[in-house]
Amino acid sequence: MSPAIHLAQQPEADELLGRSPLAALVGMLLDQQVPMEWAFSGPYTIATRMGHDGLDAHEIAARDPEAFAALLSEKPAVHRYPGSMAKRIQQLCRFLVDEYGGDAEAVWRDAASGKELLDRLEALPGFGKQKAQIFLALLGKQYGVGPEGWREAAGAYGEKDCYRSAADITGPESLAKVRAHKQEMKAAAKAAKASGAGSGSGSGSVSGSAKSTKNTGN
Template sequence: MTRTLALAQDAEADALLDRDPLALLIGMLLDQQVPMEHAFWAPSELARRLGRDHLDAREIAGYDTDALITIFATPRALHRYPKSMAGRVQTLCAAIVEQYDGDVTTIWRDVVEGRELYARLVALPGYGPQKAQIFTALLGKQRGVTPTGWREAAGGYGVDGVYKSVADVVDPESLGKVRAFKQAAKAAAKEAAAGKG
């Protein structure tokens, strides 16, 4: 089952995520040290600044690096760390061009095993184990990409009825629940660290 995405909580930005898998992959890459909605809004603003209605891995991979940094840094900046994130997005796009001929859907289109999907995602530049698990869960829960064992490959993020990550955000209410979960986890980690000191 594919559901209409509501990750940016912005109609135009979410519409791009819905129709452009590269935008979704880039949004997930950017989802660190900024609010989730900002990370998933950024791909649509990147497309607008490039004068496009979608994102193209070849174009971004071959783009002048300094010019791309400027695009990221122009207010409203696409990320809190525009220089490093422009570089990460460019590196990700270069890998997609090199390994998947520029077609991001090839990463998951013919995958039959969840662990293979996870392995492909975790091998992407900028995607660590947690990000790869969350994106596996997002594909399964909201994009209809459900190879055998995808929930197991996604770890705790693949469980139904939890509000742990972007994979569980479908509206403002679920976003609030995910945010509350993350804050509680952060507080618990802080408390545990203080206990060790």
């Protein structure tokens, strides 16, 4: 049975995220510099415009890049930067075809540990450590993917009863809590930057705080 996902806050889009591992990966890839709901509704929009009820890594990888970019750019656009994100999605799908036979779920299906799964996720095009940890936490918390040590590998995003990222969104109430956390992190980063101006102190922590807010939407 597919998990009940509420990341897009749209029934059809969330249903696709629940049954399609590739849609979940693409949604996570898109979750950058746009509101989370916009990002995670992207896979459904792409599938619909391609005339399908799901996504296929082989088909996306083989699409003409300009045509695929145009598909994402149609109004309403799939992302604030549809052209660059179209390239990233195709890069991801080509990697999945080359390394996993186009089977997105194979990325985590037989992972023996949280560390191994994190390494696999970090190897995906467009997935840095933070995005990989958030997606690992999402898999563990909502998709029932729990190799030994997954919470530790996911870092702070794997903690129970926290509201840090997309991994913790189960409905409107939790979405509001994640947004509130993001605003707190932004405020803390701004304050740290102001207090450290000219002294050089705190620059590392400012960078880390700012980065920690990117994937929860604007």
